[in-house]
Amino acid sequence: MSDASQFISKRAQSRKSSHFANVPSDKPPAGFKPHPKPLLLSYGTPNDGFFPIDSIEVNLVEFPFEHQSKQSHLNGHSKEANGQAKEANGQAKEANGQVKEEKSNSFRISRHSDTPELLDLSRGLQYGPVSGLDPLLQFTKEFISKTHKPAYDEWNSIVTTGASDGLNKACDAILDQGDxxxxxxxxxxxxxxxxxxxGGIPVPLKIDLSQDSNGLDYNYLENLLTNWSKEKPNLPKPKALYTISTGQNPTGFTQTLEFRRKVYKLAEEHNFVIIEDDPYGYLTLPKYDSSRFSSNDQVDPADLKNDITIEDYLTNHLTPSYLEIDTTGRVIRVETFSKLFAPGLRLGFVIAHAKIIDAIRNYSEVVNRGASGLSQTVVNNVIRDKLGGLDGWLNWILKMRATYSHRKDLLLHSIYKSEAFKKGLVDVIDPKAGMFATFKVKFLDPAEGNVSSDEVVAVGKQLLWKIISHGVLVVPGYNMSVDPDFSLERSNFFRLCYAPLNNDEDIIESGKRLTDAVLEFYNNGNKF
Amino acid sequence: MSDASQFISKRAQSRKSSHFANVPSDKPPAGFKPHPKPLLLSYGTPNDGFFPIDSIEVNLVEFPFEHQSKQSHLNGHSKEANGQAKEANGQAKEANGQVKEEKSNSFRISRHSDTPELLDLSRGLQYGPVSGLDPLLQFTKEFISKTHKPAYDEWNSIVTTGASDGLNKACDAILDQGDxxxxxxxxxxxxxxxxxxxGGIPVPLKIDLSQDSNGLDYNYLENLLTNWSKEKPNLPKPKALYTISTGQNPTGFTQTLEFRRKVYKLAEEHNFVIIEDDPYGYLTLPKYDSSRFSSNDQVDPADLKNDITIEDYLTNHLTPSYLEIDTTGRVIRVETFSKLFAPGLRLGFVIAHAKIIDAIRNYSEVVNRGASGLSQTVVNNVIRDKLGGLDGWLNWILKMRATYSHRKDLLLHSIYKSEAFKKGLVDVIDPKAGMFATFKVKFLDPAEGNVSSDEVVAVGKQLLWKIISHGVLVVPGYNMSVDPDFSLERSNFFRLCYAPLNNDEDIIESGKRLTDAVLEFYNNGNKF
Structure with a gap:
């Protein structure tokens, strides 16, 4: 394969890793024998006996929202469905939906433990390697091997403090001034x-906002690359493509495998790196199906349980990563535990060629010396000690997926039922993964002639105030554009995120408020 | 006062803070009324009902090493001393040293809680402000107001991922290319x-390695600054001084308040910033006192309890920070929870002028988006919920201090008793704070004529192998020099850290092995 070190920035290449307290690396004198039990007066590491915390007990839920809801619906899992899913998981429990007695689902992290794949506090609260504590680092590799295995061997992983950290480090690793x-x-x-x-320079690529698109506009990309010197006479050819290829933020689009193959081919022809950002791609979402809703807009509980197997999920639902078609070490995949576990952990990882991971590790010694050992310990032990490892973690993801799917469908259902939708004023794109849906305001589409491209943002801002006054907050597409002028004609949409709201009622109500606001704005002649 | 923004680098000044999902900041249209209960489809924050962790229970110890030791000594606290200290703390408990029954010292962090100064998991595991979660951020300010209050008002604090992170951010905030x-x-x-x-350029300053020195060589510094254009004709005048002013790493020296006033005066005259790095300065250490050791080298347990009050500690033991004499906002103080709580938390904070803190916050949005919320939650609630707030935290520090003091004295005692010391071959500097002591090899001092300055490092490396072969690891001073050539004549020492070893026996043994190795090396004619 090609040499992945060609992609590494000069800045990153100039960094070296060393520690002043390490044993000398040069050759010992003749007659030197290592001592069997050396005592450490070297590293400035406090003995773990100084740590005030002696142990930590972690209490888990079995399903998202298990303890929260006082209603019959647990935002995606009715109590019956909950019970059924337990049976499906091979646990013969009563399907009565009772909240289990407290502590049945808890485990302890002690100061010292003898199980090497679990982390104890003497390791988790101590200084650790910037690359991540070994059990968790190993887990990220096992996980990727199962979900998105790269098509070459010399790949590696590094633990980060989340997707933003991973992305910043990816940029540092490959971009020099002017790239x-x-x-x-x-x-x-x-x-x-x-x-x-x-020191890099971003160049925007068109997104195709039509239903069933792949997001990224392939023809635009191919043409730009082929005619680069004509289109961008003052810029060097691209060093990298940054793409959120599954459940794109903000549009929600997902690139098919076939589409990725075509883009990867361009990456090889034009020799650029692909930075694949995938914070929520594991949340694959079935297509909205109106038959799941009863006439009074309730969902049949039987439809809400997680009804697919891990095998089915991996084979038929999860979209392959660019890693899986990467044969030349040019893909940097950035993951995070923020959306699947919790954002406050500040924990994620990056998968890339080993040489790129080395560059990221050296930069990590500059910018943060690694993620919280406490966060790493809790996540590692929740997964390995309590959920049951790789398959247990995938089972948790399937439960998250079922809940997100329910939330997405509720929001779409609420919009589809609205007068604004029935009148053809708005449209919403049903996402195949993730937590975002594109909500298009069709009468603000310059292509349809109602509003000129110069006016889209100005009118959109007035509409946003109307939406806010109706009691729902959304993100206008133009707030997330790289170059507002470049994107004017495609700025007539809002990003809807169905992740933060508390329950079914609020999700349905948010769709109602949003579409009511748009209708009122339209009826008022595109004025507040 | 002078404008602290003069110190901020052009790079840092160019950064802006914004979030695409925030409500628009421009003026709403006429007739706009905010909704009383807005629903959020905006931020990409998962509802806390998605977090698999429902609650966490944290079990604490009351003293360092409380549960670890199976011996009568708990590395610094004999069981009797332990009991006495409890009485001293106003808790009328039996002085029998029994380990308390499990869980008497534990508390719970729930998913939701109504106490605003405590953090629950719905906040701690959620995305949080890059500056730190409010209760912990407030605590850092209360703590500094009590321990090292700045001499001006417009100061602020920011939570970091530890001292390294704080130092990197301090550099970014003030240094431009070539500074x-x-x-x-x-x-x-x-x-x-x-x-x-x-992009900065480090210039080394001489350290005075004699007993009772302040570390930094004031005369050298003053002369260099006064004659800068002659001494460093190709370099601009300094933008900053970086100093570990209390328990210096690696030498252990502590600058007196009087000394700091003189240095601060130079900072004003020559207009540079002082970056004060203070990871372990709170561990103030009484002078070694041989009368504390009995003839069989045991320490009287009564000497080991923490016998000073918070008031006494703050007034008579803790060395004032540069912050306390800063009237012009030119001091950046970098703290960490690594040495007083635990390194694996990756948690610290920086205190500086509010404008410098703003610059650091904007850079934090680039390099890590803040510290682990889990780490912040645990530390905040341990301190506020369990230890009893500010005074409780200071009481914990006093216990740490007593144990470190004991460890330091044991190591020094072991060295003072050695033949190498009695023969005048070595010396050790008794540190006033921190976790490091300078161990000088006098026959490798070029000033004493035995070894030329060209040979110090080469012979020192051979000695290091001898020390390693005797079963003790230490850090040679030359490994921690900024410019090895500049420091040749002062490179005849090793840094000893009494933090990592497990117990009294190992500390005593480490001193014995070290001095035995030096003696053997000397007797062998400075050869391995």
Whole structure:
């Protein structure tokens, strides 16, 4: 394969790793024998006897929202469905939905433990390797081997403090001053900070906002690359493409495997790196199906349980990563535990060629010396000690997926029922994964002639105030554009996120408020 | 006062803070009324009902090493002393030293709680402000107000992922390409990475390695600054001084308040910033006193309890920070919870002028989006819920201090008793704070004529192998020099850290092995 070190920035290449307290690496003198039991007066590490915490007990739930709801619906899992899913998981329990007695689902993290794949506090609260504590680092590799195995061997992993950290480190690893990064025109805009920090220059790529699109506009991309010197005479050819390829933020689109193969082929032809950001792609979502809703808009509980197996999920639901078609070590995949476990852990990981991971490790010694050992310990032991390892973690993801699927469908159902939708004023794109849906305001589409492209943002801002006054907060697409002027004609949408709301009622109500606001705005002649 | 924004780097000044999902900041249209109960489809924050952890129970010890030791000594607290200290703390418990029954010292962190100064999991595991979760951020301010209150009002605090993170952010905030930072010639060398990352240039300052020195050589510093254009014709005048002013790493020296006033005066005259790194300065250490040791080298348990009050500690033991004499907002103080709580938390904070803290916050949005919320929650609630707040935290520090003091004295006692010491071959500097002691090999001092300055490092490396072969690991001073050539004549020492070893026996044994090795090396004609 090609040498992945060609992708590494000069800045990153210049860094070296060393520690002043390490034993000398040069050759010992003749007659030197290592001592069998050396005593350490070297490293500035406090003995774990100084740690005030002696042990930690962690109490888990078995399903999302298990203890929260006082209603018959547990936001995605009715009590019956909950019971059924337990049976499906091979646990013959009563299907009465009773909350289990407290502590049946808890485990302890002691100061010292003898099980090497579990972390105890003497390791978790101590200084650790910047690459991550070994059991968790190993887990990330096992997980990727099962879900998105790279098509070459010399890949590696590194634990980060979340997706943002991973993205910043990816930028540092490959971008030198003046290097160009291709970016989806609507994107997770904090990424632009990371590009800027490395001295890079973002260039937006068109997104195709039609139903069933792959997000990224392939023809635009291919044409731009082929005619680069004509289209961008003052810029070097791109060093990288940044893409949120599954459940894109903010649009929700997912690239098919076939589409990815075509983009990867361009990456090889034009020799650029692909930074694949995938914070919520594991939350695969079935297509909205109106038959799941009864005439009074309730969902049949039987439809809400997690009814697919891990095998089915991995084979037929999860979209393959760019890693899986990468034969030349040019894909950097950025993951996070924020959406599947919890954001406050500040924990994620990056998978890439071993040489790129080395560069990221050396930068980690500059910018944060690794993730919280406490976060790493809790996540590692929840997964390995309590959930039962890899399959247990995938089972948890399937439960998350079922709940997100329910939430997405509730929101879409609420919009589809609205007068605004029935009148053809709005449309919503049913996402195949993730936590975002594109809500299009069709009468603000310049292509339909109602509003000129110059007016889209100005009118959109008035509409946003109307939406806010109706009591729902959404993100306008133009807030997430790389270059507002470039994207004017496609800025007539809002990002809807069905992750934060508390329960079914609020989700349904949010769709109602949103569509009511749009209708009122339209009826008022596109004025507040 | 002078404008602290003059100290901020151009890079840092160019950064702005914003979030694409925030409500618009421009003026709402006429007739706009905010909704009383808005629903959020905006932020990509998972509802806390998705978090698999329902609650966490934290079990604490009352003293360092409380549960660890199976011996009568608990590394610094004999069981009797332990009991006495409890009485001293106003808790009328039996002085029998029995380990309390499990769980008497535990508390729970629930998913939801109504006590605003405590953090629950719905906040601790959620995305949080990059500056830190409010209760902990407030605590850092209360703590500094009590221990090291700045001499001006417009100061602020920011939570970091530890001292390294704080130092890197301090460098980013003030250093532009080519800016000079003055650095103690022997120092925490990872700091040089942070200087390099910001494009700065480190210039070493001499350290005075004699007993009772302040560390930093004031005369050298003053002369260098006064004659800068002659001494360093190719470099701009310094932008900053980096100093570990209490329990210096690696030498252990502590600057007196009077000394700090003189240095601060130079900072005003020559207009540079002082980056004060203080990871272990709270561990103040009484002078070694041989009368505390009995003839068989045991320590009287009564001497080991923490026998000073908080008031006494703050007034007579704790060395004032540069913050306390700072009237112009030019001091950046970097703290960490690594040494007083646990390193694996990756948690610390920085105190500086509010404008510098703003710059650090904007950089935090690039490099890590803040510390682990789980770490912040645990530390905040341990301190506020269990230890009893500010005074409780200071009481814990006093217990740490008593144990470190005991460890330091044991190590020094072991060295003082050695033949090598009695023969005048070695010396050790009794530190006033922290976890490091300078162990000088006098026959390798070029000033004493035995070894030329060219040979110090080469012979020192041979001695290090001898020390390692005797079964003790130490850090040679030359490993921590900024410029090895500059420091040749002062490179005849090793840094001893009494923090990591397990117990009294090992500490005594380590001193014995070390001095035996030096004696053997000397007797063998400075050869392995």
């Amino acid at each position: 160009v990064v291709l970016v989806e025109e609507f994107t997770f805009t904090p990424f632009l900070r990371f590009v800027n920090n490395a | 000079v930072v003055l650095v103690e010639e022997f120092t925490f060398t990872p700091f040089l990475r942070f200087v390099n990352n910001a």
